[in-house]
Amino acid sequence: MKTGICILLISIQALTGWTVSGQPATGMGDREPAVAGSFYPDDATDLSNMLAGFFTQTRRLDDPGSPQPLALVAPHAGYVFSGQVAAWSYAQLDPDKHYANIFIIGTSHYKHFDGVSIYNAGNYITPLGEAEVNKKIANDLISKSAMIRFVPSAHQKEHSIEVQLPFLLFHLHEPFKIVPVLLGTSDPEVISGLYQLLEPYKTAENLFILSTDFSHYPAYAEANITDSLTARAFMSHDPGFFRSYVVRTEKKPEKGLITPLCGWPSALVIMHLFQDPDKYLYRTVFHQNSGDTKFGDKSRVVGYYSIMITPKTAVMEDTDSNLTNSEKIHLLKIARESLEHYLRTGRFLDYDENVLPDVFLEHRGAFVTLHKGRALRGCIGRFLPNEPLYKVVQQMAVAAAIKDQRFKPVVYGELNQISIEISVLSPLKEINSADDIILGKDGILIRKGNVSGTYLPQVATETGWSKEEFLGHCSRDKAGLGWDGWKDAELFVYTADIFSEKEVRK
Numbered sequence: 450m451k452t453g454i455c456i457l458l459i460s461i462q463a464l465t466g467w468t469v470s471g472q473p474a475t476g477m478g479d480r481e482p483a484v485a486g487s488f489y490p491d492d493a494t495d496l497s498n499m500l501a502g503f504f505t506q507t508r509r510l511d512d513p514g515s516p517q518p519l520a521l522v523a524p525h526a527g528y529v530f531s532g533q534v535a536a537w538s539y540a541q542l543d544p545d546k547h548y549a550n551i552f553i554i555g556t557s558h559y560k561h562f563d564g565v566s567i568y569n570a571g572n573y574i575t576p577l578g579e580a581e582v583n584k585k586i587a588n589d590l591i592s593k594s595a596m597i598r599f600v601p602s603a604h605q606k607e608h609s610i611e612v613q614l615p616f617l618l619f620h621l622h623e624p625f626k627i628v629p630v631l632l633g634t635s636d637p638e639v640i641s642g643l644y645q646l647l648e649p650y651k652t653a654e655n656l657f658i659l660s661t662d663f664s665h666y667p668a669y670a671e672a673n674i675t676d677s678l679t680a681r682a683f684m685s686h687d688p689g690f691f692r693s694y695v696v697r698t699e700k701k702p703e704k705g706l707i708t709p710l711c712g713w714p715s716a717l718v719i720m721h722l723f724q725d726p727d728k729y730l731y732r733t734v735f736h737q738n739s740g741d742t743k744f745g746d747k748s749r750v751v752g753y754y755s756i757m758i759t760p761k762t763a764v765m766e767d768t769d770s771n772l773t774n775s776e777k778i779h780l781l782k783i784a785r786e787s788l789e790h791y792l793r794t795g796r797f798l799d800y801d802e803n804v805l806p807d808v809f810l811e812h813r814g815a816f817v818t819l820h821k822g823r824a825l826r827g828c829i830g831r832f833l834p835n836e837p838l839y840k841v842v843q844q845m846a847v848a849a850a851i852k853d854q855r856f857k858p859v860v861y862g863e864l865n866q867i868s869i870e871i872s873v874l875s876p877l878k879e880i881n882s883a884d885d886i887i888l889g890k891d892g893i894l895i896r897k898g899n900v901s902g903t904y905l906p907q908v909a910t911e912t913g914w915s916k917e918e919f920l921g922h923c924s925r926d927k928a929g930l931g932w933d934g935w936k937d938a939e940l941f942v943y944t945a946d947i948f949s950e951k952e953v954r955k
Contacts, residue, residue, distance in 0.1 A: 479571035479579070484608045489528045489615060493576045499528060500619045503536035510541060510734060510773050516760045517543055519729070520657040520719055522683075523616070524753035525555065525609040530739040531662065534753040537735035539616045541757050547623040548656045550583050552647065554630045554719065555609030555660040556712040562633035564596035565643055566603045573611065573627065577618040583626035590628075590646055596639050597646070603631050609660040609712065635714040637692075644721040651722055653760075659719045661712025663752030667705040669740040674803040676736060676752035679709040681807050684731035684756065688720040705749060723758045730761040733807055734773075772873065776806050777948045780842055784817060784869050785950070787843040788850055792861040797843055809839040814874035816905060816945070817845040819859065819867050826867055827853040832877060832894070832903075832943070842871060870949035872905055877941040885942065888916055892945055895920070895928045897938035902927025906945050 485491035490499060523538040524531035557566075569587035573580040591597050604610075610629045617625070632639065651657075664675045675698070682694040695713045698706070710716060723729040734755035739745035772780070783800065790798045802810060815838060816830025827849035834841045846869065850859035859867065877894060880886070886893060892906040904923045908914075914922065924935040 480568060480573045480604060480611075482573075482575055482611060483606050484611055485576055487527070488608060488612055489532070491576055496576050496615055497619060499532065500536070500615060503528075503532050504540060504620065506533060507537045507540035507735075509543075510732070511759075513543070517546055517653070518656065518757040518759050519651065519653070520659065520723055520758040522659045522661065522716075522719075522754055522756035523613060524662045524755075525612045525660045526662055526739070526751060526753065528612075529744050530742050530751070531753040533742075534735055534737060534755050535613070535616055538755040538757065539620045541734060542620060542656075544620050544622050546621075547654070548621065548625045549654040550586060550626050550628055550650065551617065551656045551658060552628045552630060552650065553610045553613050553658045553660060554632070554715045555607065556632045556635075556715045557603050557607060558609065558711070559606050560600070560603045560633065562600055562603060563636070564598065564633060564639055565594075566600035566631045566633060567591055567597055568604050568610075568629040568631075569599050570601070573614055573629065575611070575614045575618060577615050580614045580618060581624075581626045583628050586626075586628050586650070593646055594642055596642055600631075600633065603633060604629070607631060613658055613660055630715075632714045632718070640714055640717045640721070644718045647718070647722060657719060657722065659712065659715055661710055661716060663736075663754050664709050664738070665707040665711060665751055666749050667703050669738065669747035669750050671703045671706070672738045672740070672750045672752045675703060675706060675709050676738065676754060677803055677807065679752075680733060680736070680754055680756065681810075683710070683716055683720065684733070684807065686720070686724055686726045686729075686731070688717050688724065691720060692717060719758075726761075728761055730759050732757050732759070732773075772808055772946060772948075776808060777871075779806065780809065780839065780871060780873075781869055781948070781950055783839055784842050784846040784871060785864075788846045788859075788869070789861070789864060791847045792850065792859070792864070797847070800839060802837070805839060810837045812836065813838040813841065814876075814943075815841045815845060816872040816874070817842060817849045818870040818872070818905075819846075819849050820870065821863065821867050825856075826850075826859065826863075827856055828905075829853055830872065830874070830903075830905075832874060838873065868950045870947065870951075872907075872945035872947045875944045877943050880940050880942055883916060883920060883935075883940065886916060886919075886940075888914075888919060890944060891942040893920065893923055894941040894943065895924050895930065895935045895938050896941070897928070897930055897934065900928050900930065902929070905947075907947055 490496040518541050521538045523535045567587045569584050572582050664672045682691045698709045734757055736754040738750040738752040740747035740750040787798050812834050814832040814834055818828040819826040829845050829848040831841055888909045894903045902923050909919045920935045921932040924930045925932045
């Protein structure tokens with residue numbers, strides 16, 4: 450088989466696909482693979498085995514039954530470099546869900562042309578079978594705008610759409626159709642016209658895939674910084690800010706950097722489609738660069754990100770901290786490391802924000818609770834932070850240990866007996882009646898004048914209190930307003946994503 454040789458001989462070109470081998474399409478009829486045997490194996494068994502290996506190292510972040518992604522960001526490089534990241538994107542899809550149409554949007558690497566090219570001449574052929582093109586949708590889109598047409602030469606060597614198809618064919622059990630979309634320009638009018646035409650197809654039965662790599666050719670450390678900044682700009686819900694960030698970065702790049710995101714015109718289409726922060730949630734799934742692979746050269750890398758966009762349900766708006774399980778473990782680690790370091794040195798640890806998960810940099814309220822065995826050993830939090838979440842957790846971990854006046858300060862020698870629990874808070878929501886409180890779900894804040902008191906949501910569960918007792922104890926014992934003081938005070942509720950070291954150990 451030539452596959453093994455090709456995989457081993459992949460050069461830096463296959464990190465992005467600027468140069469490829471293989472059989473180009475003729476321009477009409479079914480589109481034959483152009484990069485099979487170079488970017489990925491051209492043998493179906495070898496390809497399936499490679500994909501299976503990638504997917505065994507992924508997991509679905511959301512529970513079954515959670516809202517499915519409406520859009521994914523996946524890289525398009527040689528599989529030995531970016532395949533693991535791409536697999537993380539596709540692993541977020543329920544393999545048994547039926548997708549009517551999958552719109553794969555990429556930016557042309559080889560041919561500049563005005564407007565947009567949509568393949569409508571046949572199906573895409575892969576070693577795992579055909580990916581059927583929805584020619585009706587393709588032709589409808591072409592008929593509706595002079596800026597959209599079929600440019601055969603744009604698709605002949607283009608890999609950004611092709612490399613996504615084996616993942617879809619391998620992972621999804623139900624048949625689907627694709628709409629292959631290539632942008633040949635970064636013209637704002639073209640981007641605007643395209644997303645407006647795609648808007649009617651933004652339904653639960655359809656999926657959008659943004660095919661793009663991130664930073665091109667900086668050194669390893671610089672790539673991690675640039676990719677983090679680029680991901681934050683993309684997930685800002687602000688297409689204008691994202692475009693200016695890309696333009697600014699390309700004008701004054703870091704050493705070796707050519708672009709922070711090769712598919713940024715296509716990224717703008719996705720951002721416009723899913724711009725409303727009240728409706729759509731952007732989440733980082735996984736990221737690394739070519740330097741993290743055994744074939745990569747850390748002196749010159751390409752970055753890869755997996756990102757998903759899901760509907761933002763009412764439950765998410767109230768309760769979801771957007772933290773993955775690995776991020777929760779990471780945040781607990783920061784809390785413990787910070788507490789140990791402070792009790793030993795009297796100083797806070799410094800963390801490099803450029804390598805922290807993006808969600809850690811959001812300004813979020815949090816409480817840190819310390820337990821010694823089953824006994825409470827300290828609990829302090831902050832509702833209205835003006836600092837990133839990870840710093841709030843650092844500070845509250847130390848405060849819970851030494852500033853909770855109900856307890857003697859924790860000493861370093863106790864730490865091996867203490868477990869840490871973190872509660873990441875939603876924003877406060879004022880309510881008009883105690884009837885609006887849901888015991889076990891809502892925490893409460895009672896405020897009157899300059900005094901206030903709060904109980905976390907889990908207090909009601911742990912004590913078994915009724916709503917009257919929950920409010921009365923908080924009013925009397927926490928706010929100092931007396932048992933019935935809450936009745937003429939301001940009432941607020943909030944929710945918390947609660948996780949602890951005890952759960953992690955289990």
